Amino acid sequence: MATTIYDVVIVGTGATGGMAAKVLAEHGLQTLLLESGPSISSADFLTHSMPYEFPFRGSGSPSKARRVGRAAASERTPFVGYHAENDQHPYSFPEGNPWAWSHSRILGGRTLHWGRQSLRLAEYDFKGASIDGQGVDWPFTYSDLEPYYDKVEEYIGVQGMYEGLPQIPDGKFFPPFAFNCYEHLMKKAAHKMGWHLTALRTAQLSRAHRGRPACHYCGSCGSGCDIGAFFSTIAVTLPDALATGNLKLQTDSVVRHVLIDKEGRPKGVGYHDRLTKNYREVFAKVVVLAGSTLESTRIMLNSTSPRYPNGLANSSGVLGHYLTDHISVGNISGALPDLVGGTILNEDGKSNGSYIPRFQNIDKPHPDFVRGYGIMVKGGASSFPGQAMSFDGFGAAYKRKIKALHPAMVNVYARGEPLPVYGSYIEIDRNLVDHWGIPSLHIHYKRTDNDEKIRKHAYESMLELMHTAKLEILSARDTLSTPGTINHEMGTARMGHDPKTNVLDAYNQAHDAKNLFVVDASCWPSSGCQNPTLTMLAIAWRASDYLAEQYRKGEL
Ligand SMILES: Cc1cc2nc3c(=O)[nH]c(=O)nc-3n(C[C@H](O)[C@H](O)[C@H](O)COP(=O)(O)OP(=O)(O)OC[C@H]3O[C@@H](n4cnc5c(N)ncnc54)[C@H](O)[C@@H]3O)c2cc1C
Ligand code: SF4
Numbered sequence: 148m149a150t151t152i153y154d155v156v157i158v159g160t161g162a163t164g165g166m167a168a169k170v171l172a173e174h175g176l177q178t179l180l181l182e183s184g185p186s187i188s189s190a191d192f193l194t195h196s197m198p199y200e201f202p203f204r205g206s207g208s209p210s211k212a213r214r215v216g217r218a219a220a221s222e223r224t225p226f227v228g229y230h231a232e233n234d235q236h237p238y239s240f241p242e243g244n245p246w247a248w249s250h251s252r253i254l255g256g257r258t259l260h261w262g263r264q265s266l267r268l269a270e271y272d273f274k275g276a277s278i279d280g281q282g283v284d285w286p287f288t289y290s291d292l293e294p295y296y297d298k299v300e301e302y303i304g305v306q307g308m309y310e311g312l313p314q315i316p317d318g319k320f321f322p323p324f325a326f327n328c329y330e331h332l333m334k335k336a337a338h339k340m341g342w343h344l345t346a347l348r349t350a351q352l353s354r355a356h357r358g359r360p361a362c363h364y365c366g367s368c369g370s371g372c373d374i375g376a377f378f379s380t381i382a383v384t385l386p387d388a389l390a391t392g393n394l395k396l397q398t399d400s401v402v403r404h405v406l407i408d409k410e411g412r413p414k415g416v417g418y419h420d421r422l423t424k425n426y427r428e429v430f431a432k433v434v435v436l437a438g439s440t441l442e443s444t445r446i447m448l449n450s451t452s453p454r455y456p457n458g459l460a461n462s463s464g465v466l467g468h469y470l471t472d473h474i475s476v477g478n479i480s481g482a483l484p485d486l487v488g489g490t491i492l493n494e495d496g497k498s499n500g501s502y503i504p505r506f507q508n509i510d511k512p513h514p515d516f517v518r519g520y521g522i523m524v525k526g527g528a529s530s531f532p533g534q535a536m537s538f539d540g541f542g543a544a545y546k547r548k549i550k551a552l553h554p555a556m557v558n559v560y561a562r563g564e565p566l567p568v569y570g571s572y573i574e575i576d577r578n579l580v581d582h583w584g585i586p587s588l589h590i591h592y593k594r595t596d597n598d599e600k601i602r603k604h605a606y607e608s609m610l611e612l613m614h615t616a617k618l619e620i621l622s623a624r625d626t627l628s629t630p631g632t633i634n635h636e637m638g639t640a641r642m643g644h645d646p647k648t649n650v651l652d653a654y655n656q657a658h659d660a661k662n663l664f665v666v667d668a669s670c671w672p673s674s675g676c677q678n679p680t681l682t683m684l685a686i687a688w689r690a691s692d693y694l695a696e697q698y699r700k701g702e703l
Contacts, residue, residue, distance in 0.1 A: 156435070166666075166684050168388040223370050236582070246630050248441065248631050266348055292685050321353045327527045342506050405663065448575050460640075472630050472632070474627055477626060478558065482618060491553050501525075515604065566673075567673055656693075666690045
């Protein structure tokens, strides 16, 4: 039987792989989409189940949670066992310097349960080095990406308020979700301090759109949305890609490496069947990696050959370097006095809160640190009164206090920009393999002094905000997140014009191999402090348009 040679093979069905599949299939390219995990459909979702319907309230037995990780042990998600079990996906880090890696090995990847917060990067995020001398600029500007931000927002549906702020450029928004009481009060406090507070922009439908219904505020987004009201690959990009008739989807295919021909050109990928572990190969004229930052770079590092002894497309030696994950600073919670003892409403539904965009290093440089942070503001009565854990008590008086505080709770934390440094990098751990025998990663991560200065400033600002709002503070932590925890990994296959110092060019094409594209956040030269997925989707769309054009011209 003749071997099939696809136009393109894409690895990964998360945010970026799903977008690449839609764009390339719509351009008419015969596309094979490989996914390491199993298939899933919205019929499998448990969106409307309650914790009491499960043993251990759905959180999995403590022994299972210890063995495979808390998320993987959970029974309340349809992703049971695929929220990347630790024992199938081992990795290592230097002692005392941890990296927390959670990924979702399932059709749709992390889009099944992501937080949906969708903010654009600003012009100066792409030009950080020109402004403060740290790191490198991106090889394109905001105006190059702007048309793709527009297209992505219109296509996936992002609700938000128009603010006219340069640090979070406005976009093509759906009507915003209304503010809750606590947000009106926190907005007043933020204004007193000279800051803005806006509704968190989210990829969650405030009205019906392209056959998808509007959000009905059930508040169960963490368990996946069975009606497809928030953006996910399986609700949005995959159906459109399949509708073209140009896409073949193949799940349960764990990609090991990229195959290279005698001339050093990628010619397909080798993979293991997830269930039998059998090894197989598929062939394509172009290879697109979208397995998420760490996985795509791991595949490249594992793709060695005489032409690429240190990993595919690594003639610069920077493959694996400049890893970052956003900084999360602290957590302060308290009660707004005006709302204590008020009526308890069901306020779970909006499932996201408000945002105070970065206000540092905008008009003038801060004397202590470069870049900056934004503050997340969340609150309202949720189904579980988390505040009960913040104070001691017993019996009826304790219960009365919990109820009185329930409608008044506010919680703030900051998300900051880490500086990418050469010394934060991943490499293959020669002594560790995963469930399929594929060499795993050793992850080195370095916090910088700048991170520490951002932590201090952000914590003090949040305390000031809480005092201005006259909140009774119930708990306050000023810690920095363990790297990796925020799930915003970026860098390791940096893009830039110079092949000597970058892995990819400005269109996500490998400098060393024209028919290799890497479209996830491994290409990011710096990270901004805004949630990254909207930008990742815009970049994946732009790169895929470029790929299709090059393919049509016979350049690939
Ligand atoms: C709880 C949570 C909340 C989040 N909230 C937000 C938010 O509010 N805003 C935001 O911007 N971002 C958020 N994120 C981050 C967001 O989910 C990611 O940025 C985004 O999903 C990354 O897309 P991706 O395509 O790179 O990878 P993923 O979505 O992780 O998908 C990667 C896919 O590739 C597959 N894969 C990996 N390795 C292989 C292999 N070897 N062979 C075949 N397939 C492979 C995986 O199985 C997976 O399906 C959140 C993440 C989590 C976990
Ligand atoms: S709150 Fe809205 S987006 Fe979230 S699961 Fe419910 S319907 Fe879906």
